Structures are given as C-alpha cells and as structure tokens.
Amino acid sequence: MKLQKRERQARLSSLLEENPLLTDGDLAEHFGVSVQTIRLDRMEKGIPELRERLKDVAVRSLDDVKSLPIDEVIGDIIDIELDKRAVSVFDVTRDHVFQRNGIARGHHLFAQANSLAVAVIDDELALTAKSSLNFIKPVRAGERVVAKAAVRPGERPRRTIVEVISTVGDEPVFTGTFEMYRTHESGKEGQS
Amino acid sequence: MKLQKRERQARLSSLLEENPLLTDGDLAEHFGVSVQTIRLDRMEKGIPELRERLKDVAVRSLDDVKSLPIDEVIGDIIDIELDKRAVSVFDVTRDHVFQRNGIARGHHLFAQANSLAVAVIDDELALTAKSSLNFIKPVRAGERVVAKAAVRPGERPRRTIVEVISTVGDEPVFTGTFEMYRTHESGKEGQS
Incomplete structure (x- = not known):
C-alpha cells in the first residue's frame, strides 16, 4: 500500500x-x-542528490584521519571514528575494469579496503602486515562500492585487526581482514 | 681476489x-x-643495459598471455609459461609510495602479484576468488620488485592456486597466495 x-x-x-x-x-x-x-x-x-550528500559527509570526516593525507585514500571516506569504524564509497568506472569482461579489477577493491584500513588507525604510522581477501561477486562499471571497516585489537603488541566488508546495494562483493602494524598501542589513556 | x-x-x-x-x-x-x-x-x-635487456625478454613473452591484454598487467612480464610459472618486474617510483613515509603502498605490490596470477592462467577467463597476503618488508621508491609466480592445482574444480613471491634484490618483500577461478580445467589433454 x-x-x-x-x-x-x-x-x-x-x-x-x-x-x-x-x-x-x-x-x-x-x-x-x-x-x-x-x-x-x-x-x-x-x-540534495546523493553525490552532493556524499561530498557533505566526506568533507566533515576529513579532519579526523591521522595516518595518511586524505587524498591518498582510495574512495571517499564518508564516516570515520578512529580505531573504531569507517565507511568509504568508491564509484567503479570503465577505468577500473578488465577490458575483456567488464569486471572490476581486484586491486581496486583491495585498494579501497586497504586504504580505509590504514585511515581508520589512530596513529601517525599504520602499515599493512597481513591480509586475507575474498572476492565474492564481480563488480561492474557504474556500480558504487560501499566499504565498511570495523576495528578490533590484534593478538600481538602494536597490531590491530581491521575487518572490511564491501557491498554493492545490499550484496557483499568483497571482504578483507587486515592485520595492521602501528607505532603506538591503541586505546591507551592519555594518548594524544 | x-x-x-x-x-x-x-x-x-x-x-x-x-x-x-x-x-x-x-x-x-x-x-x-x-x-x-x-x-x-x-x-x-x-x-645492453638492464632496461634494454628487460624490454627484450618482455617482448618475447607477450604473445603467450591469454587471460588479459598485456597492457593490463601491472609490471613487465619477463618470463611466462602458462599454467606453470611467470616472472614480472615492477619499478617503484615516487608515485607508488605514501607521501609521509616513502613506503610503497600495499595495493601496488598486490596489483603486480595479482595481475601476474591472472596472466599465468591458461584460460580466457581468470578471476581471483580468494587471496592471502604477507607484507614482509617495506619497499621504497627506486627499488625494483621482481615477482615470481608458481602454479599448482586447486582443491575444487576450475580452481587454480598461484603462489607469488616478490623480492627486492635477494630479500622477499611480499608473498601472496591467490585462489583463481577459471572457466576450463587446467592440464587437460587436447585442450587448445
């Protein structure tokens, strides 16, 4: 109705x-x-239309990122809470797909997820140590990939785990687990 | 002496x-x-100097690649035997590193290894299904990354595993295991 x-x-x-x-x-x-x-x-x-709404949220999130300059993030960060969670949006164009089958190349999905994993770390230095990836469903030009990152502590000192799930619409297309190396422990009292 | x-x-x-x-x-x-x-x-x-020698071997390898046009490979393929092994060379420049610390961004190392894993498959369609990565040592601008791929059969039908080890000089800097999806089984008699 x-x-x-x-x-x-x-x-x-x-x-x-x-x-x-x-x-x-x-x-x-x-x-x-x-x-x-x-x-x-x-x-x-x-x-406003989606594109304008995105710009708006993206601009508000910029100042928070610590581990890299914002223009080094692949995709637009639209929400971020350091050492907790982050969301970015990446529009797949013809430049990102295999000529032959029109499917987005894996390294672009990886780059969006990995740079989000770096950005969400509350530290001046964050490097990827290990990573495990699942390419679940092919993504095509014209589709918008929304990557959501969630942070949890790693098992070793100065390691943090970032789980990223990327979706197109409601469908998961990619997941990545990133073990990040950082120079400082997370969540310490009085850390600047 | x-x-x-x-x-x-x-x-x-x-x-x-x-x-x-x-x-x-x-x-x-x-x-x-x-x-x-x-x-x-x-x-x-x-x-001839190294750059010329590389061109020479690269040109000889081009015709063999089946799964993607050669200009879609990240790095220069200098040796390839389909469904067996392949080698590519990627020169890291300032464009590939984080501004802040000069360390090569993970997705470039991934892109070299992943596109080599696609190229080595003897099939018109090869897609990455899963991948597990280790970033062992930071790579910097000016360094040359040599990626070597070795192929072995996967456990499921139409899956092939490609192990990639990337080195700078003698030192391993990155390893990746790629589970590739393909449309045809490998190693069948009479396969064209």
Whole structure:
C-alpha cells in the first residue's frame, strides 16, 4: 500500500538521515514509487542528490584521519571514528575494469579496503602486515562500492585487526581482514 | 681476489644469461669491482643495459598471455609459461609510495602479484576468488620488485592456486597466495 505523499516525504527524510548512501533507486524501491517521484520528493524537501550528500559527509570526516593525507585514500571516506569504524564509497568506472569482461579489477577493491584500513588507525604510522581477501561477486562499471571497516585489537603488541566488508546495494562483493602494524598501542589513556 | 678482466667478462656474460635481472650494482658487488668497470665490461662484450635487456625478454613473452591484454598487467612480464610459472618486474617510483613515509603502498605490490596470477592462467577467463597476503618488508621508491609466480592445482574444480613471491634484490618483500577461478580445467589433454 502506497503512503500518502506527506507521510512518504517524512519517512524519506528520516531514512536518509540514518543512511545518506541510499540512491533514488533504492528509495523508489523502498516506497514502491517511481524514481521520478523520489526526485520530486527530494526537491520539495530540499534534500540534495546523493553525490552532493556524499561530498557533505566526506568533507566533515576529513579532519579526523591521522595516518595518511586524505587524498591518498582510495574512495571517499564518508564516516570515520578512529580505531573504531569507517565507511568509504568508491564509484567503479570503465577505468577500473578488465577490458575483456567488464569486471572490476581486484586491486581496486583491495585498494579501497586497504586504504580505509590504514585511515581508520589512530596513529601517525599504520602499515599493512597481513591480509586475507575474498572476492565474492564481480563488480561492474557504474556500480558504487560501499566499504565498511570495523576495528578490533590484534593478538600481538602494536597490531590491530581491521575487518572490511564491501557491498554493492545490499550484496557483499568483497571482504578483507587486515592485520595492521602501528607505532603506538591503541586505546591507551592519555594518548594524544 | 679479483679476477682477470677476461675471466670476469666471461663469467659476467654467463651470469646474465642465467639471470638477466641483475643490475650493474649487483654485478659490481659480485665481482668486487666498481659499477663503472661493469659498464665498461658490458660495452666491450656488447651487452645492453638492464632496461634494454628487460624490454627484450618482455617482448618475447607477450604473445603467450591469454587471460588479459598485456597492457593490463601491472609490471613487465619477463618470463611466462602458462599454467606453470611467470616472472614480472615492477619499478617503484615516487608515485607508488605514501607521501609521509616513502613506503610503497600495499595495493601496488598486490596489483603486480595479482595481475601476474591472472596472466599465468591458461584460460580466457581468470578471476581471483580468494587471496592471502604477507607484507614482509617495506619497499621504497627506486627499488625494483621482481615477482615470481608458481602454479599448482586447486582443491575444487576450475580452481587454480598461484603462489607469488616478490623480492627486492635477494630479500622477499611480499608473498601472496591467490585462489583463481577459471572457466576450463587446467592440464587437460587436447585442450587448445
């Protein structure tokens, strides 16, 4: 059953507050209306399109990253809490795929995940020591890959584990476990 | 004890036949002479410099690669025997390192190894399914990374394992195990 316009626009706003990454297509599917209707809803509510929303969150996250200059991160970081979690978005273009089969090359998915794993570390030096990867589903040009990183302590001193799950829409396409080397222990009191 | 020039030049030629990747520096160290002496030796024997030697071997290997166009391989393939082994060379420049610490970014080492793992597969379609990586020693700009891939059968149908060891000089800097998906079984009689 379709919602009244007013009700739909209210829910749309709160949905986007929770998850600014939803595309117009995702929203149209969610509400069972056309993409055009969603565009009109956004315009009426003054909600910018996804690309603009991303820029906005990305800019707010920049200052937090410590281990590398932000332009060295592959993809756009849209959320980050150091030594806890981070999210980045990477738009796959024709430059990132194999000519022959149109499938995104593994090293681009790896680069997004690995640079997010470096960025999330609350230390001036963070290096990847080991990594274990699963390429679950081929990704194609035009798709948006959302990588989510979650941090947990490593078993050895100055090691931190970062688990990254990359999805396109709701589907996982890649997972990576990164054992990161850092110069300082994480989570110490009084650490600057 | 230094060798006579004639003896040294003879040994130099046969060394380079075995391993065309040796630099003038490697050779100078090996014979306990200056790099300048090695250059003169090469000139007298008509042996081109390393960069030219590499081009030569690279060109001879090109036609063999089946799974992707050669310009999609990261690094220069200098030797390849499909479904058996392959070697590639990748020169790390300032573009490949972290600005802050000058250490080569993991995804470049991964890209060299992974694209070699794809190239060595004797099939039109080869995709990476899983991968496990060790970053053993930091690599810096100006260093040459030699990646060697060795192929063995996978445990599941249409899977092949490629083990890659990357070295700088004699030192291993990176290892990767790649579980590759392919469309045809390897090593079948009569396979075209």
